[in-house]
Amino acid sequence: MHPNEALLHRFYQAFQKKDYQTMQACYAPDATFSDPAFKGLNGIEAGKMWEMLLKRGKDLELTYDSIHADDTSGSARWVAQYSFGATGNFVVNKIEANFTFENGLIKTHRDQFNFHSWAGQALGWTGRLLGWTSFLQNKVQAQAMKGLRKFMTTKS
Numbered sequence: 415m416h417p418n419e420a421l422l423h424r425f426y427q428a429f430q431k432k433d434y435q436t437m438q439a440c441y442a443p444d445a446t447f448s449d450p451a452f453k454g455l456n457g458i459e460a461g462k463m464w465e466m467l468l469k470r471g472k473d474l475e476l477t478y479d480s481i482h483a484d485d486t487s488g489s490a491r492w493v494a495q496y497s498f499g500a501t502g503n504f505v506v507n508k509i510e511a512n513f514t515f516e517n518g519l520i521k522t523h524r525d526q527f528n529f530h531s532w533a534g535q536a537l538g539w540t541g542r543l544l545g546w547t548s549f550l551q552n553k554v555q556a557q558a559m560k561g562l563r564k565f566m567t568t569k570s
Contacts, residue, residue, distance in 0.1 A: 418483035418515045422490055425520070426478040429492075434465040442519040449509075449525035450532070450551060451558045459562065460523065466565040471496045488513040498536040500557075505535040529554075 415423075421440055428436035438461035441447075447460035455463060468474065478492035490511045498505050507527055514522040529551055533541030537550075544550040 416483050416485075417518060418485070418488050418513075419481055421515070421518065421520065422481045422483055422488055422513065426476070426481075426490065426492060429464070429468075429478075430476050432468045432471075432474070434461070434468045437461065437464045440520050441523070442516050442521050445520055445522065447523045447525075450527060450529040451554055452562070453555055455562075459566070462566050463562055466562060470499055473497050483513070483515070486514060488515065501537060503536055503538060505532065507532050507535075 425437055425440045428434075428440070441457045441460060443457055445457035445460060447455040447457075447463070452460075452463055474494060474496040476492060476494050478490055480489070480491040482489050490513075492509050492511060494505070494507045494509065496505055497503065509525050509527045512522075512524045512526075513520050530541075530545035533545030533550060533554070535541070537545070541550070
């Protein structure tokens with residue numbers, strides 16, 4: 415197994431165990447992360463995002479497969495199942511992840527998922543009706559970043 419493949423297995427196994435510290439240690443100090451809800455996070459912000467999501471996601475369950483990696487890039491598929499905090503609605507989110515690596519750590523991490531599908535599950539009728547719009551995605555991104563900033567400043 416390629417070392418970067420092993421790194422991705424370590425990352426997702428830590429995710430399954432809700433071990434955000436191991437997940438954080440998989441990122442390079444200058445790493446970046448983006449997905450449809452969190453855009454352009456730096457390495458510290460990405461690590462804190464995982465910490466926040468794992469501490470708040472009491473019923474979060476995760477599966478992953480299709481890990482592939484070489485010296486420079488990698489990919490994975492994963493599925494998160496959880497109750498969305500703001501509504502309590504149950505979500506099954508299927509994610510495609512792409513990575514680049516540097517010095518044995520994750521340098522860039524990009525998760526992609528169907529925002530409209532996610533919004534319909536998480537937000538109910540509002541998400542089903544408006545999930546295809548940039549208006550709703552921008553609103554979700556703003557709320558996500560507001561929550562992350564609050565978490566980062568109130569955490570001891």
